[in-house]
Amino acid sequence: MTPPAFTCSMAVSASGHSLLALLLDAHPQLTHPGDTILSAHLFESANCACGKRHAECEFWARMTTWEGYVYLRDHLRRGPLKTLYSLPVLFPLQRAGLVVHPGLRRYARTLLAYPERVQELTGAQAVIYGRKRLADLLLPLATRATVRILHFTKHPIAQAISFSRRKARAGQTPADFAREWRFYNRRVLQAARLGPDTGYLHIRYEDLCLRPEETLTAVCAFLGVAFHPDMLRPGAQRPSHVIGARSLVGAPGQPFPGIRPPDLSFADLPSAEQEIVWRIAGGLAAGLGYPRAY
Numbered sequence: 001m002t003p004p005a006f007t008c009s010m011a012v013s014a015s016g017h018s019l020l021a022l023l024l025d026a027h028p029q030l031t032h033p034g035d036t037i038l039s040a041h042l043f044e045s046a047n048c049a050c051g052k053r054h055a056e057c058e059f060w061a062r063m064t065t066w067e068g069y070v071y072l073r074d075h076l077r078r079g080p081l082k083t084l085y086s087l088p089v090l091f092p093l094q095r096a097g098l099v100v101h102p103g104l105r106r107y108a109r110t111l112l113a114y115p116e117r118v119q120e121l122t123g124a125q126a127v128i129y130g131r132k133r134l135a136d137l138l139l140p141l142a143t144r145a146t147v148r149i150l151h152f153t154k155h156p157i158a159q160a161i162s163f164s165r166r167k168a169r170a171g172q173t174p175a176d177f178a179r180e181w182r183f184y185n186r187r188v189l190q191a192a193r194l195g196p197d198t199g200y201l202h203i204r205y206e207d208l209c210l211r212p213e214e215t216l217t218a219v220c221a222f223l224g225v226a227f228h229p230d231m232l233r234p235g236a237q238r239p240s241h242v243i244g245a246r247s248l249v250g251a252p253g254q255p256f257p258g259i260r261p262p263d264l265s266f267a268d269l270p271s272a273e274q275e276i277v278w279r280i281a282g283g284l285a286a287g288l289g290y291p292r293a294y
């Protein structure tokens with residue numbers, strides 16, 4: 001029997017990935033636990049979409065007491081191995097690394113077991129892994145597992161605006177944001193070409209917000225399920241245990257705020273800075289179907 005494919009969603013942080021997770025997780029046959037294994041979990045400060053704190057949620061209590069969860073959380077967090085496994089051009093070296101390094105093999109095995117563990121708890125037909133790290137995509141590819149990639153992007157100028165609102169990024173410039181966008185998304189595209197059987201679907205945040213049913217129908221077809229109307233009403237039919245952005249997975253008892261239209265005006269970034277972002281990221285963005293302006 002062929003093992004199930006490892007399905008992951010890949011996105012730069014602050015790109016609307018939590019919205020994608022909530023909408024997919026609302027499907028009765030899918031589980032997307034959001035940005036899993038956040039460092040925030042270490043301090044138990046995250047909220048769960050079920051309305052409880054992460055530390056008080058039964059689903060996450062069962063996940064975090066699984067030794068595999070702790071292993072994934074605590075290993076490959078930084079250092080040369082993490083760097084090695086974030087560069088698709090080093091794929092031959094990554095495959096060799098797996099042969100000689102038992103710790104890497106254990107990490108990869110645990111990563112591939114993660115969806116099974118979630119499946120045991122939720123009964124879902126498919127689980128989407130959402131930690132978004134390049135290492136967590138390249139390691140399964142290096143084991144020759146069948147991988148399916150949901151590549152999720154936000155327009156680079158909108159992405160720069162989202163980044164600029166984050167306190168943690170106060171020292172960075174729009175050029176830094178554009179380079180990060182280009183670095184990450186180029187590597188996801190390169191990774192998608194590494195395995196002959198790798199499934200790949202690109203989704204734009206803007207399309208998800210403007211045409212949610214049409215966009216989710218395409219995602220469902222990719223995942224082998226039919227679109228279900230519950231996807232447009234996360235949390236309405238069954239509790240969700242998505243961990244993610246506080247704007248969507250907010251304080252306990254706060255309902256899903258709905259799918260809001262994206263800001264396509266980019267008015268929050270001066271046009272000179274928009275130009276800088278587009279000069280750096282525009283080539284790749286155009287290839288992903290983005291116009292310079294709407």
Ligand SMILES: [Zn+2]
Nearest residue numbers: 048050057241
């Ligand atoms: Zn929960």
